[in-house]
Each structure stands twice: as structure tokens, then as C-alpha cells.
Amino acid sequence: MGLFTELKDSISRATDRLFSEQEPKRIGIYGPPNAGKTTLANRIARDWTGDAIGTESHIPHETRRARRKENVEIERNGKTVTIDIVDTPGVTTKVDYEEFTDEMEEDDAIRRSREATEGVAEAMHWLREDVDGVIYVLDSAEDPITQVNTMLIGIIESRDLPVLIFANKIDLDDSSVKRIEDAFPQHKTVPLSAKEGENMDEVYANIAEYFG
């Protein structure tokens, strides 16, 4: 191999590395409230970086700000992908503070609902401007044919973003992965339980394959 060719290859490798280091793909974790987005984001971040991203809760709208975990390197079957995970607030078209008053004082519930609305707007903004791919998380024990899911999948498709659908909570008795596959047959559906860590090998293989 001539000196010039070696030099060219070396520069090319360095440029590729530099580019990939500077521009990890931003993968947004989207879905309705309480689908398990933060539990999934924490599971991925812990498995590959040792750190968590955010607080998990059974009360809807626990995540009220988009949070990014940078440079998460996922390796599976010889494929490596470096991504920034963006954990986003659950998307909805309505927020009623009275949903939270069983769990907290009225003032806190009002504050939570205000922050939740800001969080949803922020999530929509990220989707339009700042993500390179989407992991769409659904609770497999719930009916997937909701307006929010239909609209969001439509918005993601209209932006030509690569999307994987994660059928979460397969550890629950009422879970039905088929219901999700039937609702969105145009996309790959991956079953998992982020809470129990079930089927994470397939989850990581698909992330590396789709976003690598």
C-alpha cells in the first residue's frame, strides 16, 4: 500500500471517528404518559454507562423536562452505535391537575400540571427539530389505538425518522404485544419489560441495527 493511500485511509478513519464522536445520533424516547419511558431510559443508561437519567414514578407526568444522556455506546452482534438518549415527557392533549390531587396537595398538583404542559410542548419541539430517531414506548397492557399514539406515529413518519416501537410491561398479565403489532404493522415492534429487564438483548440488537 502506498504512502499516499495509507495516509488517505488514516485521515478517512480519523474523520469518521471525529464525526461519529461529535455527532452521536439523538434518539428520542417518546410515548404516552406512564408507558415506562424513564424506566427504559434508566435501564439503557445503567446497562451501558452505569448512571441513571431520571426519577421513575407511577404518578403520570413524573418527567416534565426532556433529559439527555450523552454518548451511550451500545454494542451488539459486532455492531456499535453511539447515541444520545433523550428521555421526553409523556405526550398528551390534556392535563388536569385534579388527576394528581389524590397524591399531593392542590398547590403541588397545579404546579405539576403546569410543568407537565411545558414538558409536552418541549417534547413536541424536540420531535420537530432535534431528534434523529425515535423509540416509541407503549404499555402493552393498554389499548394502543389512541389519538395521541396515532398522531405521534403520524408526525414521526411525516418527518421520515427511523422508529422502533417498544411494547413495554410484558411482565403484566394483561400484556398483549400482538395488539400493538396489529395497530402499527408498518413498524417493527420489540417486546420487553424495562422494569424487569426482560428481552433486553433483543432491544439492544434492534437499537444497534436500526440506529447504527
Place this chain on the structure above:
Amino acid sequence: MPKATNADDTDPSDGIQIDLISGERMESMATMEKIRMILDGVHDGNIVILEEGLTPDEESKLIETTMAEINPDEFNGIEIETYPKSDSSDSSLLGRIMGSDGSEAKLTVIGPANQIETLHKDETLISALVSRN
């Protein structure tokens, strides 16, 4: 252009106003004009029905604008329903007539979240319960 609503002439306690808005009327409007018209109607307690719905980008902006206008005890947001996109839409009568998959020409129902409740929804039917505030 005439106003879509005529609430001044009627007593809201008489019933629930429904605005059916044609695709033709929406065609010449900018995105924010459409969103403003929808949300102004919903704020007044009306049910807004769009003959041809919104584009995905407009839906995204509708969600964002709705969130900015939510106010505890006054406005909880919107309920919105369209038919889910079907794989068979290509072969639908509408799709064949329009020469497209018709994905943007979808009847859309929007109302105040505290007054409209979806009872059933599938690819061909939306059943909703509308109540007075």
C-alpha cells in the same frame, strides 16, 4: 371571511354548538390561523369537526399550542379524534378518487377535554359522548 362561530346570537345554555368546517375553507388558511380557529372554538365550548383534518406538522403545533393555553380550573386541553391510519387506505373509495392514500383527508373531531369523551373508536367508526360543561 365570515366567522366560523356565531356564539353572540345564541345562549350557550341552549345546547352545544358544532362547527363543521369544510376542507375548502381550511385550504386557504395558514397553519396558525387553523389552530387559532380550532382553539378559539374549543375555548367557547364548541365541538369542531374538520372535513379534512390537519397535516402531521399542524397536529404537532396544535398539541404545542394547546399545552401553552392550559389553565387550571379554566381549560384542561382538548380531546381530538381521527380514524387511525389504515393499510387499506390506498384501496378506499376516497383514496381512489383522490389518486392518493388520502392520509391527510381524515375527518377530525376536536372538543374541550372536559366535555367530550370517546366511547369507541376503530378504523371506521368514532363514537363520542358530548356533555354540557
